[in-house]
Amino acid sequence: MSKKEILHKLKSLFNPETVAVIGASDNPDKLGFHVMKSLTDGGFNGEIVPVNPGSKRIMGIPASPSIIGVRNPIDLAVIVLPADLVPEIFEECHIKRIKGIVLITAGFKEIDDPTGGKRQSKLAEIANRAAIPVIGPNTFGIINLHKNLNASFTPEFSWLEKGDVTLVSQSGGISHLLAFMAMRRNMRISKIIGLGNRLNIGFADMIAYLMDDPETKVLALYLEGVNEPRHLVETAIANRGKKPIVAYKTGSASKGDQESLSHTGSMAGNQKVYEGALRQAGIFCVNSTQALIDLSQTLSVCSLPEGRRIAILTGQAGPGMAACDVCETEGLEIAPFKPETQKIINELLPPLALRTNPVDMGPAWYNSDAVHGIVRAVMDDENVDGIILLTMFASANRDVVPNLSRLFIKWNQKKPVITCFISPPGIWDKHVISLEKAGAIINLSSPERAAKTMACLWQYKKMIKGA
Amino acid sequence: MSKKEILHKLKSLFNPETVAVIGASDNPDKLGFHVMKSLTDGGFNGEIVPVNPGSKRIMGIPASPSIIGVRNPIDLAVIVLPADLVPEIFEECHIKRIKGIVLITAGFKEIDDPTGGKRQSKLAEIANRAAIPVIGPNTFGIINLHKNLNASFTPEFSWLEKGDVTLVSQSGGISHLLAFMAMRRNMRISKIIGLGNRLNIGFADMIAYLMDDPETKVLALYLEGVNEPRHLVETAIANRGKKPIVAYKTGSASKGDQESLSHTGSMAGNQKVYEGALRQAGIFCVNSTQALIDLSQTLSVCSLPEGRRIAILTGQAGPGMAACDVCETEGLEIAPFKPETQKIINELLPPLALRTNPVDMGPAWYNSDAVHGIVRAVMDDENVDGIILLTMFASANRDVVPNLSRLFIKWNQKKPVITCFISPPGIWDKHVISLEKAGAIINLSSPERAAKTMACLWQYKKMIKGA
Numbered sequence: 001m002s003k004k005e006i007l008h009k010l011k012s013l014f015n016p017e018t019v020a021v022i023g024a025s026d027n028p029d030k031l032g033f034h035v036m037k038s039l040t041d042g043g044f045n046g047e048i049v050p051v052n053p054g055s056k057r058i059m060g061i062p063a064s065p066s067i068i069g070v071r072n073p074i075d076l077a078v079i080v081l082p083a084d085l086v087p088e089i090f091e092e093c094h095i096k097r098i099k100g101i102v103l104i105t106a107g108f109k110e111i112d113d114p115t116g117g118k119r120q121s122k123l124a125e126i127a128n129r130a131a132i133p134v135i136g137p138n139t140f141g142i143i144n145l146h147k148n149l150n151a152s153f154t155p156e157f158s159w160l161e162k163g164d165v166t167l168v169s170q171s172g173g174i175s176h177l178l179a180f181m182a183m184r185r186n187m188r189i190s191k192i193i194g195l196g197n198r199l200n201i202g203f204a205d206m207i208a209y210l211m212d213d214p215e216t217k218v219l220a221l222y223l224e225g226v227n228e229p230r231h232l233v234e235t236a237i238a239n240r241g242k243k244p245i246v247a248y249k250t251g252s253a254s255k256g257d258q259e260s261l262s263h264t265g266s267m268a269g270n271q272k273v274y275e276g277a278l279r280q281a282g283i284f285c286v287n288s289t290q291a292l293i294d295l296s297q298t299l300s301v302c303s304l305p306e307g308r309r310i311a312i313l314t315g316q317a318g319p320g321m322a323a324c325d326v327c328e329t330e331g332l333e334i335a336p337f338k339p340e341t342q343k344i345i346n347e348l349l350p351p352l353a354l355r356t357n358p359v360d361m362g363p364a365w366y367n368s369d370a371v372h373g374i375v376r377a378v379m380d381d382e383n384v385d386g387i388i389l390l391t392m393f394a395s396a397n398r399d400v401v402p403n404l405s406r407l408f409i410k411w412n413q414k415k416p417v418i419t420c421f422i423s424p425p426g427i428w429d430k431h432v433i434s435l436e437k438a439g440a441i442i443n444l445s446s447p448e449r450a451a452k453t454m455a456c457l458w459q460y461k462k463m464i465k466g467a
Numbered sequence: 468m469s470k471k472e473i474l475h476k477l478k479s480l481f482n483p484e485t486v487a488v489i490g491a492s493d494n495p496d497k498l499g500f501h502v503m504k505s506l507t508d509g510g511f512n513g514e515i516v517p518v519n520p521g522s523k524r525i526m527g528i529p530a531s532p533s534i535i536g537v538r539n540p541i542d543l544a545v546i547v548l549p550a551d552l553v554p555e556i557f558e559e560c561h562i563k564r565i566k567g568i569v570l571i572t573a574g575f576k577e578i579d580d581p582t583g584g585k586r587q588s589k590l591a592e593i594a595n596r597a598a599i600p601v602i603g604p605n606t607f608g609i610i611n612l613h614k615n616l617n618a619s620f621t622p623e624f625s626w627l628e629k630g631d632v633t634l635v636s637q638s639g640g641i642s643h644l645l646a647f648m649a650m651r652r653n654m655r656i657s658k659i660i661g662l663g664n665r666l667n668i669g670f671a672d673m674i675a676y677l678m679d680d681p682e683t684k685v686l687a688l689y690l691e692g693v694n695e696p697r698h699l700v701e702t703a704i705a706n707r708g709k710k711p712i713v714a715y716k717t718g719s720a721s722k723g724d725q726e727s728l729s730h731t732g733s734m735a736g737n738q739k740v741y742e743g744a745l746r747q748a749g750i751f752c753v754n755s756t757q758a759l760i761d762l763s764q765t766l767s768v769c770s771l772p773e774g775r776r777i778a779i780l781t782g783q784a785g786p787g788m789a790a791c792d793v794c795e796t797e798g799l800e801i802a803p804f805k806p807e808t809q810k811i812i813n814e815l816l817p818p819l820a821l822r823t824n825p826v827d828m829g830p831a832w833y834n835s836d837a838v839h840g841i842v843r844a845v846m847d848d849e850n851v852d853g854i855i856l857l858t859m860f861a862s863a864n865r866d867v868v869p870n871l872s873r874l875f876i877k878w879n880q881k882k883p884v885i886t887c888f889i890s891p892p893g894i895w896d897k898h899v900i901s902l903e904k905a906g907a908i909i910n911l912s913s914p915e916r917a918a919k920t921m922a923c924l925w926q927y928k929k930m931i932k933g934a
Contacts, residue, residue, distance in 0.1 A: 034862050106830075112821075153862060156891045171785020176889070177786060180892075250791075252795070253794065318639070318640040318717070321720075328719070353579075393621075395620060424650050425651055449757070
């Protein structure tokens with residue numbers, strides 16, 4: 001069977017009508033319990049079939065002793081059984097014409113013993129013969145929020161809000177970290193895919209699939225090692241610039257390399273070579289989980305800047321200086337405004353203030369109307385490709401952010417606006433959350449992160465243009 | 468009058484019995500309202516004297532037309548009047564033998580007009596003649612949480628918890644940002660001091676004062692430019708290693724320099740020269756507000772590592788790799804354990820797991836007792852100078868963090884432990900908060916930040932030892 005036939009079934013894997021949980025359990029000490037809970041709590045509205053020869057019902061749902069006896073067709077099988085039982089189950093999946101497998105079970109290529117590798121090769125042989133795409137082994141699973149499908153052992157993934165960033169990760173731990181970071185900052189997610197040991201589905205396959213997925217706008221990848229780097233790079237090149245891809249790769253440390261091998265069964269390899277190849281393929285590399293989330297969330301909401309000319313508008317001078325430093329280091333330009341814009345600002349700020357870019361709105365820091373007028377004028381300035389807007393709460397300026405909200409909502413992202421509105425907990429949070437949920441702004445928690453992320457937007461654009 | 472006499476009064480300035488608010492107001496559009504609110508809401512238990520010739524009572528407190536008519540002595544005067552009225556008030560403060568002034572009013576050396584500089588010189592002349600220390604002008608004020616003294620225009624500063632990190636900042640905006648970051652992560656604060664234009668009290672004076680302040684254990688500085696860099700460096704050298712000082716300096720950008728001048732009236736100067744001088748003086752430089760908070764909070768809670776040998780214990784491999792990369796880049800060593808420790812780990816983890824440092828506790832990731840046993844063994848290992856402990860929530864491991872809590876509480880910080888325990892909102896938060904409040908751990912929100920902060924602890928120690 002061809003690879004093409006395998007990839008063709010990925011759509012059913014991510015959008016199943018029926019999901020069988022092989023190894024389902026009512027015992028909270030078993031992962032099979034947590035997988036059942038994820039599917040049921042997540043509100044999956046297709047059919048769930050718990051499979052366990054020892055139970056008649058699991059979580060109130062009728063169970064089958066094996067998938068062979070199930071009358072209806074099954075699209076996706078989630079397997080949480082001991083490793084030695086898996087080959088037989090794979091043969092049953094073949095017979096049952098299952099469209100896709102999520103293999104949570106560990107104990108394959110990642111373990112420090114040749115039997116693990118052999119077991120994995122055996123499974124690959126069956127899956128490829130049966131033309132079944134397999135996510136895993138050694139994965140927490142997959143989540144597709146657009147289908148309320150939580151096929152993982154972590155029910156809490158369903159707390160995420162539905163959106164258009166898809167996370168593809170070689171590490172379950174990093175997937176959980178990224179998901180919880182996303183939850184804590186109103187970032188909306190399309191899918192989370194734990195590739196694990198990549199039996200027959202790797203990064204290249206996921207990039208190809210997600211490029212045609214209408215529910216994915218931005219891809220965020222976490223990589224350690226890649227089995228077929230050439231395949232990954234070729235696939236990315238073929239899709240260059242179609243959708244933004246941001247990648248974070250670990251494994252530069254020698255100790256990390258050892259860990260990678262025992263993690264998902266591949267060496268991390270030479271970091272610089274990897275990063276060069278990824279860049280060439282139009283994949284933007286960042287160097288931390290935080291930056292991966294900052295940038296992929298921003299790419300999902302903001303338009304790209306047309307150029308490098310950024311306006312910094314700040315309610316207080318210090319945060320503006322911090323942003324200026326980062327902008328200049330990262331190659332952005334704090335450019336002069338058009339005369340019309342400067343005229344408006346000069347009317348709104350007293351003559352002794354810093355009124356040219358960067359604008360210190362300080363002398364009007366608790367005058368909501370002046371701040372509103374300045375932001376509006378700069379938004380309309382053709383000499384400005386993006387705006388960094390910084391305002392720290394200080395009691396007297398309580399109305400400034402609520403007053404700006406209307407401006408953002410009406411404005412529709414003609415150019416990127418990244419804000420840093422910081423208040424004590426509970427004051428501006430609800431305004432920021434509603435603006436973020438409306439896709440009107442990205443709010444980052446320090447001026448440096450705001451500036452760095454704006455710089456990444458520009459650097460990404462430049463990379464894609466090949467400049 | 469000598470500088471010594473001025474500095475002698477700083478203790479009264481930060482620990483006043485009586486505070487006068489000159490320019491107090493009942494009108495929420497005036498900063499004098501917010502200052503009154505800060506003092507009253509903050510629970511200041513000394514006497515508050517609102518001063519305003521147009522009011523009999525302000526916020527229910529009897530007001531005086533001027534300080535001259537006040538019968539009792541006044542320790543601290545907070546001034547929120549227009550700039551041109553301030554010289555006369557300073558003369559009155561001299562007559563009234565006031566011990567310290569917080570001058571919130573702006574419009575002095577920071578404005579782009581020679582009259583501002585002249586006004587400031589005039590005030591300096593009066594203050595120095597009267598031997599009164601002045602915080603400001605152009606400041607939001609000062610906060611001393613140990614005295615419930617919020618002498619600022621931001622009542623919300625009083626929401627902070629009392630602790631032993633003192634923030635000294637040239638920028639009000641950065642002070643607010645740092646304070647809100649601190650609130651959002653259970654960081655406890657001693658004082659926040661907004662130096663503003665530094666009439667006669669600068670960074671060097673504050674370092675000298677805070678070295679003898681029993682309520683300050685760690686100093687966090689935010690600097691733009693310094694009027695007397697030599698004085699600062701000499702003061703820091705004289706107190707080298709006595710208490711940790713962490714500094715973040717902005718102003719590397721040419722645009723930022725322009726902003727600095729118009730901000731608190733000094734050029735930012737050459738960044739590299741500054742950083743070299745600060746380092747020589749035993750002041751540890753970081754390069755973001757986030758790093759300033761991460762490190763100063765950690766220094767206030769953790770002991771310093773005896774050496775560079777760090778253990779990485781991780782519940783999932785990916786976050787461990789991310790931490791490994793940062794540790795190696797930053798010069799830490801992922802060193803072998805003592806045989807006794809390794810033996811215990813080998814008993815707790817299956818043979819095919821990565822059991823040497825970095826330890827991937829993955830195969831036992833939802834076995835709380837095994838995780839507990841491993842952490843405990845590594846804590847006791849003399850080959851380990853510090854521990855980075857990473858665990859991402861995943862439903863099946865819900866008990867791991869609560870189960871570890873007892874271990875940390877009993878353990879008393881023999882060596883630094885930095886954790887990254889991340890869960891969906893509301894699951895581990897209360898455990899993490901209570902551990903942080905007990906000073907038992909520092910929990911950072913990504914493995915990279917945990918590793919970077921551990922590296923800073925070691926680099927600080929090395930710098931102080933002169934190695």
